[in-house]
Amino acid sequence: xxxxxxxxxxxxxxxxxxxxxxxxxxxxxxxxxxxxxxxxxxxxxxxxxxxxxxxxxxxxxxxxxxxxxxxxxxxxxxxxxxxxxxxxxxxxxxxxxxxxxxxxxxxxxxxxxxxxxxxxxxxxxxxxxxxxxxxxxxxxxxxxxxxxxxxxxxxxxxxxxxxxxxxxxxxxxxxxxxxxxxxxxx
Amino acid sequence: xxxxxxxxxxxxxxxxxxxxxxxxxxxxxxxxxxxxxxxxxxxxxxxxxxxxxxxxxxxxxxxxxxxxxxxxxxxxxxxxxxxxxxxxxxxxxxxxxxxxxxxxxxxxxxxxxxxxxxxxxxxxxxxxxxxxxxxxxxxxxxxx
Numbered sequence: 364x365x366x367x368x369x370x371x372x373x374x375x376x377x378x379x380x381x382x383x384x385x386x387x388x389x390x391x392x393x394x395x396x397x398x399x400x401x402x403x404x405x406x407x408x409x410x411x412x413x414x415x416x417x418x419x420x421x422x423x424x425x426x427x428x429x430x431x432x433x434x435x436x437x438x439x440x441x442x443x444x445x446x447x448x449x450x451x452x453x454x455x456x457x458x459x460x461x462x463x464x465x466x467x468x469x470x471x472x473x474x475x476x477x478x479x480x481x482x483x484x485x486x487x488x489x490x491x492x493x494x495x496x497x498x499x500x501x502x503x504x505x506x507x508x509x510x511x512x513x514x515x516x517x518x519x520x521x522x523x524x525x526x527x528x529x530x531x532x533x534x535x536x537x538x539x540x541x542x543x544x545x546x547x548x549x
Numbered sequence: 550x551x552x553x554x555x556x557x558x559x560x561x562x563x564x565x566x567x568x569x570x571x572x573x574x575x576x577x578x579x580x581x582x583x584x585x586x587x588x589x590x591x592x593x594x595x596x597x598x599x600x601x602x603x604x605x606x607x608x609x610x611x612x613x614x615x616x617x618x619x620x621x622x623x624x625x626x627x628x629x630x631x632x633x634x635x636x637x638x639x640x641x642x643x644x645x646x647x648x649x650x651x652x653x654x655x656x657x658x659x660x661x662x663x664x665x666x667x668x669x670x671x672x673x674x675x676x677x678x679x680x681x682x683x684x685x686x687x688x689x690x691x692x693x
Binding site: 475476479482483486489490493521525528529531532533535536537539540541543544 | 589590593596597607610611612616617619620623624626627655656657
């Protein structure tokens, strides 16, 4: 627990009762929670394809809760693993891609924007583990899309993640320059 | 390359492609003003060298290395304009004529190169670019 930020520790404390129920009483491991989150997220994609947006957002909300819980359970019960992290990452990105493409397929948003938003998120993801900087504007912004339109939501996702990628590049370059200035070769 | 060389090449490109409005702003942003990324390294420079002048400090950031195309190409698709890609490539090509170390693929790879035509003295290359593009600009301007 010590290696995590104070904010994460606070979130973990708040989620402790739920984490206990899902892990101890229901027997969910972090990886099982990731898989469950992905499956429920896939229901959300199916709901979008049937143009049941409210139901889709409902599934998405449940999926996001499970997605958050896997990390909490992993941290609280010392079950963190590289495989688990990778699994969560792949499921998250796959779910986002399917959701955005489903929105495009049903005419809620432009296909071009859906693909651009996916690319921007993937770019940002390639560097965020090295900098720990992630603006976090991904699937959650789709709730905003319900009110302002999914085209605008995808635009926001594209821009925030593209800028996030640029910031990540600059953070890494700045860190490297600091080392070079200290005489540490790369 | 110096600011003047970049400005001349960008202006020639703007005239050749007959750019105006947003595309004109994009052309100068990605062809010339991208050099303002050097300011990001000012705090580190002052920390190390105070007010002393240090030649060949690594002012470059990945924003003007080929890796920057990773985000500029999606931006071009978003804007439905080829201008950012064309002008940043022009900027990068000019910079690669200067023989200081560059990291084209950082942060994904630490490969280092000095660019092309490294055996020709820097001053000659700079003068050649300035003369050629000054002439092109004047020729294009007088042809209008």
